Amino acid sequence: MKNIAILGCGGMGGGHAAAIASGTGNAIWAGVPGQKEGKLQPTDTDIGPLLSLAGICDIDPARVAWARERGYRVYDTYQDILDDPAVDIVLIATPNHLHKEEAISAMRSGKHVLCEKPVMMDSHELEEVLAVSAETGKVFYPRQNRRWDKDYIIAKKIFEDGTLGKVFNIECRVQGSRGIPGDWRAKKEFGGGMMLDWGVHLLDRLLVMVPEKVTRVFCDLTHVLNDEVDDGFKMHLTFESGLTAVLEVGTCHFSTLPLWFLAGSQGTAVIDNWDCTGRVTRLHSWEDKDARPILAGAGLTKTMAPRGDSSVETLPLPEVNFDNNELYVNLVDAIDGKAPQIVTGEHALRVMRLMEAAVRSAGTHAVVEFEPSLSV
Numbered sequence: 001m002k003n004i005a006i007l008g009c010g011g012m013g014g015g016h017a018a019a020i021a022s023g024t025g026n027a028i029w030a031g032v033p034g035q036k037e038g039k040l041q042p043t044d045t046d047i048g049p050l051l052s053l054a055g056i057c058d059i060d061p062a063r064v065a066w067a068r069e070r071g072y073r074v075y076d077t078y079q080d081i082l083d084d085p086a087v088d089i090v091l092i093a094t095p096n097h098l099h100k101e102e103a104i105s106a107m108r109s110g111k112h113v114l115c116e117k118p119v120m121m122d123s124h125e126l127e128e129v130l131a132v133s134a135e136t137g138k139v140f141y142p143r144q145n146r147r148w149d150k151d152y153i154i155a156k157k158i159f160e161d162g163t164l165g166k167v168f169n170i171e172c173r174v175q176g177s178r179g180i181p182g183d184w185r186a187k188k189e190f191g192g193g194m195m196l197d198w199g200v201h202l203l204d205r206l207l208v209m210v211p212e213k214v215t216r217v218f219c220d221l222t223h224v225l226n227d228e229v230d231d232g233f234k235m236h237l238t239f240e241s242g243l244t245a246v247l248e249v250g251t252c253h254f255s256t257l258p259l260w261f262l263a264g265s266q267g268t269a270v271i272d273n274w275d276c277t278g279r280v281t282r283l284h285s286w287e288d289k290d291a292r293p294i295l296a297g298a299g300l301t302k303t304m305a306p307r308g309d310s311s312v313e314t315l316p317l318p319e320v321n322f323d324n325n326e327l328y329v330n331l332v333d334a335i336d337g338k339a340p341q342i343v344t345g346e347h348a349l350r351v352m353r354l355m356e357a358a359v360r361s362a363g364t365h366a367v368v369e370f371e372p373s374l375s376v
């Protein structure tokens with residue numbers, strides 16, 4: 001059993017507190033006012049025997065009161081957490097600009113660290129933190145929880161199982177219409193912007209899904225509603241094999257494109273949204289005896305005419321099973337030396353470097369090409 005203390009008990013930290021205190025690991029929404037608690041996945045491991053909530057620390061009296069009402073221990077200062085020998089792990093859930101100093105002081109005080117994403121503001125900060133992790137022997141665990149999103153697990157399964165033949169393009173889009181939250185996420189100095197907020201998730205997952213190096217990246221950042229930080233982006237990546245990917249995040253989209261679009265030589269898959277409706281359209285045979293030109297706008301086309309049932313079939317998305325608590329379980333196993341980290345600091349570093357290349361591309365309006373030896 002490991003004792004975990006939470007620094008920053010806002011939306012995310014409060015959710016973690018409730019999740020850990022309940023033993024379900026899945027009351028993650030409890031920290032958000034108005035949200036109901038509850039298990040998300042019926043298959044989840046009971047994390048009660050693994051993790052115990054030592055307490056929380058927050059500088060906001062309202063969050064402290066929230067924690068007290070729920071019976072959680074409140075540490076007055078971060079130093080009090082660091083000085084508590086009963087604390088094994090510090091979970092960092094403060095705004096992004098604070099993570100580096102907090103992580104370093106935790107590891108230097110003999111604590112392991114579970115750090116919310118984006119783990120750091122940039123790759124230099126992360127290199128520094130990973131050096132301290134290596135020096136102290138303390139685990140630094142990036143919380144890239146969206147590897148356990150059902151839509152991603154379905155997309156990864158389709159990509160890997162050959163259903164689509166040779167996949168040549170992967171697109172993933174997250175589109176909302178509420179702008180950037182008007183808090184620290186809208187300020188550069190606090191690590192705001194959608195590249196750091198959502199880009200880190202999308203890249204983290206893509207780079208796990210496609211086990212290849214990236215050879216080039218091109219990106220546009222958007223500033224539709226916010227000049228200071230990006231309120232969205234569109235990124236094109238090319239992998240060594242020629243496979244391409246498009247990642248897009250928007251905060252001013254009142255109607256959305258599918259969450260996932262995977263195109264292969266033998267089929268196409270669409271995952272519409274987080275409810276995971278969608279379909280796989282798979283080719284029976286290239287030959288389509290029913291092919292006829294159709295009227296398309298002001299002209300005719302046979303090339304773009306939809307295929308009939310004789311040459312394609314439509315399948316439901318595959319079923320997937322996974323444990324939403326795997327990250328918490330793996331954190332404890334990694335600390336005990338029983339398993340390697342599923343989410344590693346080195347992977348987070350690769351993601352950070354790619355995000356930086358994407359931002360460079362946006363600044364210069366040019367493709368960033370990586371020499372083979374420098375490919376990320």
Ligand SMILES: NC(=O)c1ccc[n+]([C@@H]2O[C@H](COP(=O)([O-])OP(=O)(O)OC[C@H]3O[C@@H](n4cnc5c(N)ncnc54)[C@H](O)[C@@H]3O)[C@@H](O)[C@H]2O)c1
Nearest residue numbers: 008009010011012013057058059060093094096116117118
């Ligand atoms: N993994 C995910 O899916 C996910 C989702 C949302 C947020 N996050 C990450 O979690 C972190 C927190 O985000 P959030 O949405 O909970 O923000 P938030 O603003 O709701 O909460 C941050 C909390 O930190 C507290 N805080 C600020 N400075 C502090 C300090 N010096 N000491 C102690 N507490 C301090 C604030 O009072 C606030 O309660 C960010 O890094 C964010 O990117 C991750």
